[in-house]
Amino acid sequence: MKKILVIALLLMMSLGVFAGCENNKETSGDSFSDIKERGYIVMGLDDTFAPMGFRDDSGDIVGFDVDLAKEAFGKMDLELKLQPIDWSMKETELNSGNIDLIWNGYTITEERQEKVSFTNPYLANRQVIITLKDSGINSKKKLEDKKVAAQMGSSSVDAINNFPDLVSSFDGGEPIVFDTNNEAFMDLEAGRVDAVVADEILARYYISKRGKEKFNVADEDFGKEEYGIGLRKEDKEFLKELNSTLDELKKSNKGQEISRKWFGENILR
Amino acid sequence: MQDVYNVLPSLLEGLINTIKIFLLTLSLSIPLGIITALIRLSSKKGLEITVRLYIWIMRGTPLLLQIVFIYFGLPIIGVSLNRFTAVIIAFVINYGAYFAEIFRSGISSIDKGQYEGARVLGLNPIQTFRRIILPQTVKRVLPPVANETITLVKDTALVYVVGIGELLRAAKIASNRDATLIPLVTAALMYLILTAILSKVFGRYEEKYAYYR
Numbered sequence: 001m002k003k004i005l006v007i008a009l010l011l012m013m014s015l016g017v018f019a020g021c022e023n024n025k026e027t028s029g030d031s032f033s034d035i036k037e038r039g040y041i042v043m044g045l046d047d048t049f050a051p052m053g054f055r056d057d058s059g060d061i062v063g064f065d066v067d068l069a070k071e072a073f074g075k076m077d078l079e080l081k082l083q084p085i086d087w088s089m090k091e092t093e094l095n096s097g098n099i100d101l102i103w104n105g106y107t108i109t110e111e112r113q114e115k116v117s118f119t120n121p122y123l124a125n126r127q128v129i130i131t132l133k134d135s136g137i138n139s140k141k142k143l144e145d146k147k148v149a150a151q152m153g154s155s156s157v158d159a160i161n162n163f164p165d166l167v168s169s170f171d172g173g174e175p176i177v178f179d180t181n182n183e184a185f186m187d188l189e190a191g192r193v194d195a196v197v198a199d200e201i202l203a204r205y206y207i208s209k210r211g212k213e214k215f216n217v218a219d220e221d222f223g224k225e226e227y228g229i230g231l232r233k234e235d236k237e238f239l240k241e242l243n244s245t246l247d248e249l250k251k252s253n254k255g256q257e258i259s260r261k262w263f264g265e266n267i268l269r
Numbered sequence: 270m271q272d273v274y275n276v277l278p279s280l281l282e283g284l285i286n287t288i289k290i291f292l293l294t295l296s297l298s299i300p301l302g303i304i305t306a307l308i309r310l311s312s313k314k315g316l317e318i319t320v321r322l323y324i325w326i327m328r329g330t331p332l333l334l335q336i337v338f339i340y341f342g343l344p345i346i347g348v349s350l351n352r353f354t355a356v357i358i359a360f361v362i363n364y365g366a367y368f369a370e371i372f373r374s375g376i377s378s379i380d381k382g383q384y385e386g387a388r389v390l391g392l393n394p395i396q397t398f399r400r401i402i403l404p405q406t407v408k409r410v411l412p413p414v415a416n417e418t419i420t421l422v423k424d425t426a427l428v429y430v431v432g433i434g435e436l437l438r439a440a441k442i443a444s445n446r447d448a449t450l451i452p453l454v455t456a457a458l459m460y461l462i463l464t465a466i467l468s469k470v471f472g473r474y475e476e477k478y479a480y481y482r
């Protein structure tokens with residue numbers, strides 16, 4: 001009897017798997033009319049990326065970008081569906097039509113602009129140098145002979161590499177890259193690296209989590225950059241619509257309220 | 270302790286996905302493995318070469334690559350699967366290949382005298398396989414199958430690449446959010462409990478089959 005039950009259960013589970021096959025999606029051409037017709041939009045995000053998009057204690061996806069997206073697509077009369085993706089696969093997911101947009105602290109870079117089209121920037125960001133409180137490091141120059149860490153594949157690494165002479169003066173001759181910013185910060189606290197270079201927005205989040213009194217953010221930075229929303233190149237009409245909605249949102253009270261909720265101040269631009 | 274309690278709901282949600290992938294893969298890949306092993310041992314040349322090629326490809330490339338290929342690569346030729354289906358197919362055909370080799374070694378380790386004895390007793394080939402060969406094979410392959418099964422528990426973490434949440438991903442998310450290692454330690458304990466249960470189950474089976482000695 002028990003055996004039959006187990007087999008029946010497994011059969012049911014496997015049926016569920018194959019019943020879930022999706023229809024092949026058409027990805028050529030502008031998909032905005034299709035999106036409007038079906039009434040929902042699929043937003044891709046890395047659900048480990050606090051505070052822009054991550055999961056809270058109960059497993060719900062929350063964050064600054066998520067709140068902003070809800071508001072924006074509410075205005076456009078579209079239901080928002082959140083699809084967690086692996087960050088290294090984001091452009092593949094977008095161009096194969098699995099998701100309709102990337103909105104998750106997505107830094108605008110020249111390289112990425114070849115693969116996706118970006119909306120107008122909505123947030124300004126800097127690549128800052130974070131050290132322990134009493135390090136005395138307050139400029140890029142002071143990083144000579146020091147161990148410098150950053151997140152692998154992030155725009156921070158690109159920003160550091162814009163200063164090749166400085167990089168070759170580091171202890172080890174190159175930045176030490178970690179899988180996540182969290183690990184870089186743990187190593188900084190353990191005293192094995194002297195400085196971490198990271199997005200200011202992310203850095204401020206980790207500093208507030210780990211204790212403000214422990215860290216120092218240097219006055220000098222590794223350059224400024226901006227966050228944007230990534231869409232498929234073909235979706236020109238969608239881009240136009242989203243840009244105007246975004247502009248409206250930036251000026252509205254609601255947009256400023258969301259910014260204050262997550263960062264304590266209005267940093268939308 | 271409070272921290273552990275806080276991350277439990279999201280970790281348990283991840284654990285359910287991990288177990289789902291594990292059970293589905295195991296229950297579909299073992300039959301596939303047995304069938305593949307029998308074809309590999311059969312005398313049909315064309316089929317045998319096809320199966321060899323299949324095993325070579327599945328064991329010769331990383332499982333992560335196979336998942337990426339099935340989910341992101343197949344849509345190019347018009348086969349578009351949803352995330353979960355793609356992952357299960359990748360796991361089943363990958364683990365099927367490993368199980369096939371385990372079963373093949375098990376079946377061919379049975380002494381020729383067993384087949385001869387069965388024939389003397391008047392059993393036909395199907396009866397011989399079901400009543401004589403298979404029970405002895407199962408007994409011999411239990412330890413390597415247990416090994417493979419435990420590896421499978423940990424391999425389920427690879428589904429992160431198509432964005433499916435599971436135990437390790439849930440732990441990483443919580444670790445990033447709270448900036449502590451506690452969620453990862455909690456996840457490690459859950460994996461240990463899971464594999465302890467599996468070891469126990471396989472230990473029972475080994476005892477049960479011990480009477481053939």
